[in-house]
Amino acid sequence: MASDSAASPAARAQCPYCGVGCGLELKPPGEAEAIWTARGDRHHPSSLGQVCVKGATVGETLHHNRLTTPLWRERLDQPFAPISWDRAFALLVERIRTTLEQQGPQGLAIYGSGQFLSEDYYVANKLLKGALGSNNFDANSRLCMSSAVAGYARSLGSDGPPCCYDDLDLADLVLLIGTNTADCHPVLFQRLLKRKRKVKEALRLVVVDPRHTATAEAADLHLAIRPGTDLVLLHGIGHLLLEFQALDRPFIAAHTEGYAELEELWHAWTPQQVSDLCGIAETDLRQLAQWWAAAAGVLSLWSMGVNQSREGTATVAAICNLHLVSGQIGRPGAGPFSLTGQPNAMGGREVGGLAQLLPGYRSVANPEHRAEVEAHWGFAPGSIAPQPGLAVWQQIEAMERGELGLWWVAATNPLVSMPSLDRVRAAVAQCPLVVLSEAYAGTETAEVAHLLLPAAQWSEKSGVMTNSERRVTLCPAFRQPPGEARPDWAIFAELGRRLGFDDQFRYGSTAEVYAEFVALTAGRVCDLSGLSHALLAQHGPQQWPFPAGTAPGGGQPRLYTDHRFPTASGRARLLAEQPFGLAEPPCDSYPLVLTVGRYLGHWHTMTRTVHVARVSKQHPEPLLEVHPIDADRHGLLDGEPAEVSSRRGTISARVQITEKIRPGTVFLPMHWGASQPNACEANRLMHEEACEHSKQPELKAAAVRLAPLS
Ligand code: SF4
Secondary structure, three states: OOOOOOOOOOEEEEOOOOOOOOEEEEEOOOOOOOOOEEEEOOOOOOOOOOOOHHHHOHHHHOOOOEOOOOEEOOOOOOOOEEOOHHHHHHHHHHHHHHHHHHHOHHHEEEEEOOOOOHHHHHHHHHHHHHHOOOOOEEEHHHHOOHHHHHHHHHHHOOOOOOOOHHHHHOOOEEEEEOOOHHHHOHHHHHHHHHHHHHHHHHOEEEEEOOEOOHHHHOOOEEEOOOOOOHHHHHHHHHHHHHHOOOOOHHHHHHHEEOHHHHHHHHHHOOHHHHHHHHOOOHHHHHHHHHHHHHOOOEEEEEOHHHHOOOOHHHHHHHHHHHHHHOOOOOOOOOEEEEOOOOOOHHHHHHOOOOOOEEOOOEEOOOHHHHHHHHHHHOOOOOOOOOOOOOOHHHHHHHHHOOOOOEEEEEOOOHHHHOOOHHHHHHHHOOOOEEEEEEOEOOOHHHHHOOEEEEEOOOOOOOEEEEOOOOEEEEEOOOOOOOOOOEOHHHHHHHHHHHOOOOOOOOOOOHHHHHHHHHHOOOOOOOOOOOOOHHHHHHHOOEEOOOOOOOOOOOOOOOOOOOOOOOOOOOOEEOOOOOOOOOOOOOOOOOOEEEEEEOOOOOOOOOOOHHHOHHHHHHOOOOEEEEOHHHHHHOOOOOOOEEEEEEOOEEEEEEEEEOOOEOOOEEEEEOOOOOOOOOOOOHHHOOOOOEOOOOOOEOOOOEEEEEEEOO
């Protein structure tokens, strides 16, 4: 295997944080700076030189606290001891074979990450789904945007955001629902803000969020709905579009199916009923619907506020419904646009990095898809199991039942990011072998692992990432990995060879892995077959679809411009689904709704950003946002600590009394895990009830009570 890690004088790459996928220009250490430094890459078409604090400071995060050698312990009460890679692989081979003998392929599971490069995802999936016959490969994208995946597929016939960032400059109504874009996708938000300042009322920004976030601050209209009423609100907009006779009847007739049922459902959701349930003024609801009806281009942006709900997929469908009935899709400035959280969550979807998927937006449940992939991978027919694998919460439940013999976590920290953390901790502790491949030492998940494998991270391995607008960027290796750290794809490939699949995992470079993958996408919605590492290196980032033969720069910025959808009928599906609200509504014992989110400077579980002094100074601790009415009612004082309790436990945080949160709702950031100073563990309190279609847990809302910390 050739090494992809080679020192180079300068580099361009996609930022390894959020799904905006900004271009970074990386300068090597020199006289002025002892470390690699980042700035915005003016040549990157997605960001044009813009960058936020996370991207600008990424160079400060690469050296600290790294895992540099494999570490092993037989039992969790023992200390870790260094072992060689050779011994680590031998141990893995032995334990995988034992698990296969005793429990079958279902006893194996991998939980990967949107931090993976596409090549990491691809090889891990090929190993587990193809070589070992288990579809139990899931990723932390399950917690982030699997409702968008399922929603697009159900409504439009396939996954794949149909829009592009240029649409931000062309829409005249932008609906931001369940997204704090200012803090979580800052460069996109700044782009919107810049245009808003320039064109003023010609661009209407409407924000739907129980918090008055920095995003809401910039809005023409902020609808601070009750948590869990997004779907009701969207049906209310539909009712008013009907009332205003603002539907695109020819589009509905020619390009959709299911309209009659949807119209019937919308009729029943009267504006008064919707405004009462959502807790907003009817005039505000009407204003939004009027703007929608009058707009030449409507763009809806959403993120986890929509996706992390037990009705997340239905809510995505409801957004698609509105775009379809008004013909606001497949043209400039219009469309339902899901913003992805992780930098390569989109790439993960392309390579089949969830338990129900195969590469090229294929499904494990589809026999033709399985046969195509088996043939391409060089495995015998029937090698890929026909049932979808276990999504991550199902993996936790399988560990509770003693049904997993090996759980392999890679590039993610579920002991902070999962809901119901005490239950997760107890379940994982029962698993006979927990493997963690990770760039950083001392994460919360390492506490429950037996085998730690040092992983090379972004900047130390070559590969590809895809951002929210379907733009693919080559991220080269421009630094050496520390110690014995190895790229994830290379770890999985070596294990594949040691398990006896020499032909299938004999790769000389990540460019070879990528070439094998893109060939598998030919003719699919996400056709990447014209891309290669060489083309991306020479011509820069490219948008897909990019079939073989496409000239550089010739990828399609938008999907469905011909209004034909990849369903059996060629029509998009209008789905009429009744809301059922929160899985855990407030009650007498737990009268408030806790919602969790993110701060501008921090990234997920802080394994990187905790090392950036500027960010830690900006966000030194998690603050519990409480409305003055609720603070009075519960005897809380600003700046004093409070206890927050749900049915799953109690945590504490300092109170910030603010009118920026809706009465009845409180907010905590999710970043601080048990090992951080000011540990808070907000997700300990959240529940695991999930959307039936996407299996995405409702991480955005749990019933809680508050009390002063005595
Ligand atoms: Fe990185 Fe996202 Fe910030 Fe862009 S907006 S620099 S992708 S964190």
